[in-house]
Amino acid sequence: MLFQHIIKKAENNPKKLFLIDGLGALLSAFLVGFVLVQFKDYFGMPANTLYLLAAFPIVFVFFDMYCYLKKHKKTGIFLKMIALLNLQYCMVSMGFAFYHKDTLTTLGWTYIFVEILILLLLSAFEFTVGKRLTRTS
Template identity: 55%
Template sequence: MVFRQVINKMVVHPKRLFLIDGLGALLSAFLLGVVLVKLESIFGIPAKALYILAFFPCIFALYDLYCYLKVKKNQRYFLTAIALMNLIYCFISIGVAFQHYQKITAFGWGYIIVEIIILIVLINIELKTASKLTST
């Protein structure tokens, strides 16, 4: 019921999804590229891998900002695109995590899993909202 209400609100104001996604991307980039790097011994994810993971949310934030400010037509296409980029990022995150599985601590796995869960919820909202939008 709550999920359906969120979708209905986003259909009326789809640009908000770009704002939400972009702010989340900035938070993710900051956490990965600054906080987790400083706490590498606690999370166990090597700094190089964290910088690679932080790169993607930086690009997503720029994309979201562009969409929020400039996209007026065909928002369906742009929402679907960011949802797919987020999904690909989930797979990249899982791949990086498994590549360094011997070093990652429970806190590191916890961070990756929580980030993926949040992204899956967001992807779901973006795709459902996009499917309800007209192509104009």
């Protein structure tokens, strides 16, 4: 099965997941904090909310880079932590989406759902690899 093969490869080099997550967080911060702000009328979410949402992935970038660059024996625990942080970001994003439901456009809802879908998949993957790593160490 493809998913199991990818998980096995990630187990052999789990730090790459932090790099992937960090680059994704950087992209998310740019999209939410710059692109969506520039086109806020098309998405329907106020700029101050978008700036607040962009702060989360910026923090994740620093956490991911720390985990990627630092030598430690807690990779599995840190992978589970970033997975949980990503899930919390999903909940916060959805909370803001419902708070602004009267102004959020179809494009805004689409962006939120696509970002959440990507983060759910990534979080499940990170958590699975993190769980396997903590079992073997």
